[in-house]
Amino acid sequence: SEDVPAVLDGSGRLLVVEDGELVARAPKDGQEIQRIELPFKADAVKVYSEGDQERIAVASGRELAVMDEEADEFSTVEVPEGGQVSLEGSDPLVTSEDQRAWVLEGTELRERIVPAGAEALAADDGALIAANGDEGKVWKITTSDPELPDPASIEAPKDYEVAGIPAANGS
Numbered sequence: 001s002e003d004v005p006a007v008l009d010g011s012g013r014l015l016v017v018e019d020g021e022l023v024a025r026a027p028k029d030g031q032e033i034q035r036i037e038l039p040f041k042a043d044a045v046k047v048y049s050e051g052d053q054e055r056i057a058v059a060s061g062r063e064l065a066v067m068d069e070e071a072d073e074f075s076t077v078e079v080p081e082g083g084q085v086s087l088e089g090s091d092p093l094v095t096s097e098d099q100r101a102w103v104l105e106g107t108e109l110r111e112r113i114v115p116a117g118a119e120a121l122a123a124d125d126g127a128l129i130a131a132n133g134d135e136g137k138v139w140k141i142t143t144s145d146p147e148l149p150d151p152a153s154i155e156a157p158k159d160y161e162v163a164g165i166p167a168a169n170g171s
Helices: none
Strands: 014-018 021-025 032-037 044-050 053-060 063-068 075-077 084-086 093-095 100-105 108-113 119-124 127-132 137-141
Touching (some): 014 044, 053 084, 093 119
Antiparallel strands (some): 014 021, 021 032, 063 075, 084 093, 119 127, 127 137
């Protein structure tokens, strides 16, 4: 195992990165169920849903590959120049330093504009969740339209202020 945390998939299999392959094992006894070649040296594995389809993503910095849970081969996703891949949120997210982000739709990345002063936090089923922690504003951006939806405001309790919005989960 290459220090990539193992994850459980929707079928209850344990997914482990071993010697350039993703290995699905039975969690009870570690028995090998399936072995799939990885297109690159992955440092993260993520199980996520797209609609009602369970999918598996593997990533390493600027590389991303995905497949449906019952498939036997990964599809490599074309990551834009300078794009950074994250599997931290509910879905794979690609960000760049110039206020652009991409969410995954099948094996294609869809561009989303990050509001000025805000940070892309997570992707969720085709939506980008972005926030400006200083102002306590959160956006759910579902299209590549430059006209952004109105943000939701995070209200701090009386005598407190919002210090930041470090993460987002789901919508």
